[in-house]
Amino acid sequence: MAMSCKDGKQPANLDNGKYVRYTPEQVEALERFYHECPKPSSIRRQQFIRECPILSNIEPKQIKVWFQNRRCREKQRKESSRLQAVNRKLTAMNKLLMEENDRLQKQVSQLVYENGYFRQHTQNTTLATKDTSCESVVTSGQHHLTPQHPPRDASPAGLLSIAEETLTEFLSKATGTAVEWVQMPGMKPGPDSIGIIAISHGCTGVAARACGLVGLEPTRVAEILKDRPSWFRDCRAMDVLNVLPTANGGTIELLYMQLYAPTTLAPARDFWLLRYTSVLEDGSLVICERSLKNTQNGPSMPSVQHFVRAEMLPSGYLIRPCEGGGSIIHIVDHMDLEPWSVPEVLRPLYESSTVLAQKTTMAALRQLRQIAQEVSQSNLTNWGRRPAALRALSQRLSRGFNEALNGFTDEGWSVMGNDGMDDVTILVNSSPEKLMGLNLSFSNGFSAVSNAVLCAKASMLLQNVPPAILLRFLREHRSEWADNNIDAYSAAAIKVGPCSLLGSRVGSYGGQVILPLAHTIEHEEFLEVIKLEGMGHSPEDAIMPRDMFLLQLCSGMDENAIGTCAELIFAPIDASFADDAPLLPSGFRIIPLDSAKEASSPNRTLDLASALETGPAGNKSSTDYSANSGCMRSVMTIAFEFAFESHMQEHVASMARQYVRSIISSVQRVALALSPSHLGSHAGLRSPLGTPEAQTLARWICQSYRCYLGVELLKSSSEGSETILKTLWHHSDAIMCCSLKALPVFTFANQAGLDMLETTLVALQDITLEKIFDDHGRKTLCSEFPQIMQQGFACLQGGICLSSMGRPVSYERAVAWKVLNEEETPHCICFMFINWSFV
Numbered sequence: 001m002a003m004s005c006k007d008g009k010q011p012a013n014l015d016n017g018k019y020v021r022y023t024p025e026q027v028e029a030l031e032r033f034y035h036e037c038p039k040p041s042s043i044r045r046q047q048f049i050r051e052c053p054i055l056s057n058i059e060p061k062q063i064k065v066w067f068q069n070r071r072c073r074e075k076q077r078k079e080s081s082r083l084q085a086v087n088r089k090l091t092a093m094n095k096l097l098m099e100e101n102d103r104l105q106k107q108v109s110q111l112v113y114e115n116g117y118f119r120q121h122t123q124n125t126t127l128a129t130k131d132t133s134c135e136s137v138v139t140s141g142q143h144h145l146t147p148q149h150p151p152r153d154a155s156p157a158g159l160l161s162i163a164e165e166t167l168t169e170f171l172s173k174a175t176g177t178a179v180e181w182v183q184m185p186g187m188k189p190g191p192d193s194i195g196i197i198a199i200s201h202g203c204t205g206v207a208a209r210a211c212g213l214v215g216l217e218p219t220r221v222a223e224i225l226k227d228r229p230s231w232f233r234d235c236r237a238m239d240v241l242n243v244l245p246t247a248n249g250g251t252i253e254l255l256y257m258q259l260y261a262p263t264t265l266a267p268a269r270d271f272w273l274l275r276y277t278s279v280l281e282d283g284s285l286v287i288c289e290r291s292l293k294n295t296q297n298g299p300s301m302p303s304v305q306h307f308v309r310a311e312m313l314p315s316g317y318l319i320r321p322c323e324g325g326g327s328i329i330h331i332v333d334h335m336d337l338e339p340w341s342v343p344e345v346l347r348p349l350y351e352s353s354t355v356l357a358q359k360t361t362m363a364a365l366r367q368l369r370q371i372a373q374e375v376s377q378s379n380l381t382n383w384g385r386r387p388a389a390l391r392a393l394s395q396r397l398s399r400g401f402n403e404a405l406n407g408f409t410d411e412g413w414s415v416m417g418n419d420g421m422d423d424v425t426i427l428v429n430s431s432p433e434k435l436m437g438l439n440l441s442f443s444n445g446f447s448a449v450s451n452a453v454l455c456a457k458a459s460m461l462l463q464n465v466p467p468a469i470l471l472r473f474l475r476e477h478r479s480e481w482a483d484n485n486i487d488a489y490s491a492a493a494i495k496v497g498p499c500s501l502l503g504s505r506v507g508s509y510g511g512q513v514i515l516p517l518a519h520t521i522e523h524e525e526f527l528e529v530i531k532l533e534g535m536g537h538s539p540e541d542a543i544m545p546r547d548m549f550l551l552q553l554c555s556g557m558d559e560n561a562i563g564t565c566a567e568l569i570f571a572p573i574d575a576s577f578a579d580d581a582p583l584l585p586s587g588f589r590i591i592p593l594d595s596a597k598e599a600s601s602p603n604r605t606l607d608l609a610s611a612l613e614t615g616p617a618g619n620k621s622s623t624d625y626s627a628n629s630g631c632m633r634s635v636m637t638i639a640f641e642f643a644f645e646s647h648m649q650e651h652v653a654s655m656a657r658q659y660v661r662s663i664i665s666s667v668q669r670v671a672l673a674l675s676p677s678h679l680g681s682h683a684g685l686r687s688p689l690g691t692p693e694a695q696t697l698a699r700w701i702c703q704s705y706r707c708y709l710g711v712e713l714l715k716s717s718s719e720g721s722e723t724i725l726k727t728l729w730h731h732s733d734a735i736m737c738c739s740l741k742a743l744p745v746f747t748f749a750n751q752a753g754l755d756m757l758e759t760t761l762v763a764l765q766d767i768t769l770e771k772i773f774d775d776h777g778r779k780t781l782c783s784e785f786p787q788i789m790q791q792g793f794a795c796l797q798g799g800i801c802l803s804s805m806g807r808p809v810s811y812e813r814a815v816a817w818k819v820l821n822e823e824e825t826p827h828c829i830c831f832m833f834i835n836w837s838f839v
Contacts, residue, residue, distance in 0.1 A: 020062055025054055030063075034070055088324040092213050096328060099175065100196060100211065106177050156244050159252050159299075162292070163276035169314035170288040174330040179203050184357060194365050194522065199353035205313060205336035206350075208357035212365050215326045215372035218285045218319040222277070224368060225287065225317050231367035232360060233398045234259045236268070236406075250278030255289075256301060259310075260402040262349070262565070262591055263637045264425065264459045266342040268406055269310040272301035288316030306408065311336040317364075329368070333360045345461065346635065348593045355592075358564050369521055389579045390518040394527050397553045400585035401569045404455040404639045413455070416653055423664070424657045427455040428649065452646050453584065456656035457639040460664060464675040467566040467590035467634050468559040473670060474588060475554055475568055476805075477763045478512050478532075481666040513806040517551075525555040530570065549573050551583065556590070566590040586640040588667075593633040638663060695721035697748060697819075698728045701737070701830050704819045708792035713832075734811075734833040736764075737819065740826055744769040747828060756836050758803040772801045784816070788829060793817035800839070811836040 022030070029052050037044060045063050049055050055063070172178035181198035195212025214221060229235045235257065242254040255273040275289045291311040294300055303309055318330040339350035349355060374387040404427070407413035412431025418424075430452040462470070474481060513531040530550040551573045556566030569587035640660055644652040699721055705713040714727045728735065734756040736749035746757075746764045754760060759767060770778055777799050784794040796814040803809055812835035821827040 020058065020066075022058075022066075023054075026058070029054055030066060030070075034067065038067070038071060038074075040067065084324075088322070088326075089213055092322050092326070092328055096196065096211050096213075110177050156246075156252075159244060159274065160246055162274055162290070163246075163250075163252050163288075166274065166276055166288045166290045166314045166316075167278065167286060169290075170286070170316045170332060171318070173207070173314065173332045173334065174209065174316075174318050179207055179209070179334070181209050184208075184354065194362060194369065197357055197362060199357055200334070203334075205311070205334060206353040206356045207313075207332070207334040208353055208361040209333075210329075210331040210357070210361045210365055212329055212331075212369075213322065213326060214329060214365070214368040215376060216368060217325075218321055218327045221319050221327050221329060221368060222285055222287055222317070224371065225364060226275075226277075228257070230395070231363055233363070233395070234262065234359065234402070236260050236402070246278070248278060250276060252276055254292075254299060258304075258307060260406050262589065263346070263635055264405065264457055265635065265637075266346055266349075267306060267308050268408075269337060270304055270307040271310055271312050273312060283321060285319040286316065287319075288314060290314045308338050308341045310338050326372075329365070331361050331364055333357075345593065345633075349591060349635075355565075366520060366522070366524070373521060385517070385579070387518070390527055392579065393551065393583075394518075394525070394553050396583055397551065397569045397571060397585050398567075400571070400583055400641075401567075401587055401589075401639060404585065404641050405457060405589075405637060407455065407457075416649075424456055424458045424660050426653050426656060427457070428653075429453045429455070430646065452644055452649065454642045454644055454649070454652055454656055455639055456642075456653075456660040457637065458660055458664060459635055459637045460668070462590070462634045462636055462671050464632050465634070465671045466559055466632065467592055468557050468564070469674055470636075470667075470671055471554070471566040471568055471588070471590055472557050473674060474667070475514075475552075475557075477760070478530075479766060480670055480763075481663055515806070524558060524564075525553070526557075528552050528554065529573075549577070551577065551581075553587075564592070584641045584643060587638075589637045591635050591637075593635060636667065638667075694748070695725045697737070697827075698725040700819050700821055700827060701728065701735070704792075704830070705817055707820070708817050709815070734836055735830065737828045737830045738769045739828055744829070752836075753833075756803065756809055756833065758805045758807065763804070767804055772803070774800055774802065777801060788816050788818055789826070801833070803838075808839040809833075809836055810839050 033040070033048050033052075040048065042060070042064075045060055045067075049058070049060065049063065169178065180201045180203065182201045184197040184199050195210050198209045200207035200209075216224075224231065228238050236259060238255055238257040240253050240255055244252040246252060253275040255271075255275055257271045257273060259269040259271075261268040272292050273289050274292050275287065277285075277287050279285055289312055291313070292299060292301070293311070313334040313336065315332050315334045317332075320328045322328050333356055335356065337350040339347040342350060370387075370391070403411060407415070407425075407427040412429045413427045414429070416426040416428055418426070513533065515529040515531060516526070517529055518527040519525065528551075530552050532548040532550065549572070550570040552568070552570040554568055556564045558564065567587065567589050569585050569589075571583040571585045573581055573583070638660060640656065640663075642652055642656055702713045702724055705711075714724065714731070729750045731750055732752060734750070734753040736746055736753040736757070738744040738746050746767050746769065749757065749759075749761070749764055754764070757764070757767060757772065769781075773781060780796060780799070784796060787794045794816050796816060798810070798812045798814075801809050801811065811833040814834065815832045817830055818826050819828045819830050
């Protein structure tokens with residue numbers, strides 16, 4: 001480290017090369033200080049020198065240089081570690097790709113051989129009809145190729161025979177050519193990708209295969225994957241009924257597994273399985289499974305009421321240690337889900353390998369990657385919660401929703417009689433396990449005393465609306481489907497308590513704020529807290545509305561993901577909820593029934609009215625979208641739970657039916673408005689460049705801006721209304737108009753304005769002007785408002801405002817001006833926020 005000498009004097013620790021030689025004690029002191037404060041200020045460095053006499057002969061400038069070099073070395077070390085980790089990932093991924101290439105070459109060779117065989121067989125067809133000896137030769141050859149299974153029974157030797165055969169068949173699927181695999185669209189291999197995902201083509205049942213890298217040791221990977229209920233949300237239970245050790249050091253387990261039904265329209269599935277765990281000669285760990293059937297002469301399991309016995313064909317996990325740490329894993333899921341047992345409209349759900357890949361195969365990989373990331377990073381996340389605790393909350397939300405949706409009798413659920421219509425099913429549960437912990441006092445002081453839980457559930461078929469778009473709308477615009485006009489629901493809610501006020505708007509409703517809590521690595525699932533502002537739970541709340549909080553789980557919002565189930569599950573919580581807080585989940589599940597890729601645009605505006613389709617390009621994208629998704633179908637399942645007092649059962653049941661029916665009606669209206677076919681059928685009713693009202697407003701905005709500020713708002717010289725609207729819509733600054741009322745609300749915004757407010761044209765009308773400003777902004781606006789009305793405009797200094805989601809937005813400056821109509825009377829106030837960005 002270079003150092004200048006003052007007055008010709010040279011410190012004792014400075015050698016002839018003018019470099020400081022620090023003693024070990026000095027280095028130790030500096031390192032200790034560095035860990036406390038890596039970037040100290042000048043005052044802090046001088047204080048440190050005074051506190052540490054051993055550094056008294058070192059100049060402050062040299063201390064500064066030492067810290068600069070130390071930070072540089074730390075940065076280089078971290079970058080070197082990162083590059084080494086990436087190199088290890090790329091090396092392992094390259095090995096995976098080479099193995100995949102070898103497997104594909106074998107598959108090509110096999111297909112070429114089969115093609116030649118079938119050609120020869122076709123050419124010899126005429127000879128075969130004349131000479132039956134050929135048929136006998138082929139037949140005898142086929143009998144010779146059929147493997148002769150040794151006798152099997154429930155003895156350890158018989159089970160080991162089944163296990164070894166399962167292992168062989170699984171390995172032929174994982175690394176061989178037993179199944180023709182087709183790479184799943186959109187899945188590109190890379191160091192940061194989830195892995196190589198493939199689905200079956202032309203095999204019995206449905207099958208999916210995955211290869212990936214995880215930063216966990218093989219034994220830990222095996223431990224996680226064996227605990228299927230911890231990562232497979234549809235798994236209700238998995239019981240190990242028997243464990244048998246084998247001579248080669250492996251284990252054979254007999255399992256009984258139950259899966260939840262994803263909708264009210266289909267029965268649940270169960271499996272009677274054999275699981276074989278062993279270690280191969282190369283050190284790889286293998287876990288393979290298959291269903292036990294009567295044809296194998298092995299142990300049997302009688303059928304269980306309300307469950308359809310499905311079959312798992314040889315499946316499992318091949319886990320190999322990776323150089324430098326971690327594991328390379330091959331996953332195969334192969335099932336026959338007995339689609340004959342469900343209505344015909346639902347059969348694509350049980351016949352789709354893509355759905356299996358999304359729900360099971362990729363879920364396993366995501367769980368492993370999530371845990372690996374948690375191990376390598378900090379133990380605490382948002383709100384001071386540990387990742388394991390947040391994952392447990394997500395699991396409890398999903399499991400609680402599945403329990404309510406399925407309503408198994410062994411969990412205490414019983415069906416109530418209907419009211420003459422079968423559209424909504426009512427279940428009641430008064431078991432102690434279900435009610436444990438529900439009787440809590442909420443932050444508003446209202447004690448929820450309940451001794452039963454009621455669930456109202458229903459399913460509906462949706463046409464031509466992408467699940468991801470519909471779910472995103474339901475998440476962002478709660479007021480569009482939460483109905484507060486049901487008197488019976490309001491009366492019951494007051495008597496029952498706040499625990500049952502799930503998304504309703506009793507009394508007043510001030511809007512919602514989404515507070516992020518956690519998300520998975522690929523952002524396919526979000527855990528968040530929803531703050532419902534100004535909720536009225538009682539007559540006293542009408543005077544001073546209180547806030548309500550929901551814990552919400554959201555998944556499936558990626559429009560490009562194929563076969564993804566979209567879910568929005570929520571449960572009321574206290575403002576300071578604990579990790580073991582009682583949850584009563586409700587929500588929506590949307591399951592796509594068609595595996596065709598949805599050609600939707602991720603930037604499509606969620607606009608119910610669709611009043612501002614600007615430009616030919618916008619119309620073209622809407623038309624293409626409609627054409628590509630015209631046959632899209634999905635099934636939505638709705639389930640809402642309510643805690644109540646037993647003597648209120650009939651009253652609450654009537655309220656719940658009416659409430660769920662109102663939600664169904666609202667969802668149908670929203671789905672129809674979001675349907676591309678609906679948008680396309682109404683496109684001819686309006687001008688291709690937007691409604692005449694929108695064009696007129698755009699012209700008034702530009703004319704008023706020119707009148708009051710003396711300059712043009714838009715650079716375009718064209719005077720056409722369509723061109724003005726199009727240019728205003730695509731303006732880089734956020735432009736928005738609000739009404740001239742006692743409580744101004746927004747009536748228009750361009751695309752930048754909608755992006756800044758994180759809203760849509762429809763939901764824009766629910767946002768008040770004062771809601772987007774903080775206290776300082778509101779005071780400034782109040783002081784400038786008279787000037788706007790008298791002078792016609794005002795320039796506002798830069799500051800902070802809030803989006804509809806509660807995110808802070810900074811802007812460099814803002815301009816507000818009065819918009820005049822044709823009669824020169826004020827129509828609205830227009831704001832333009834310049835150079836805005838999210839903080």
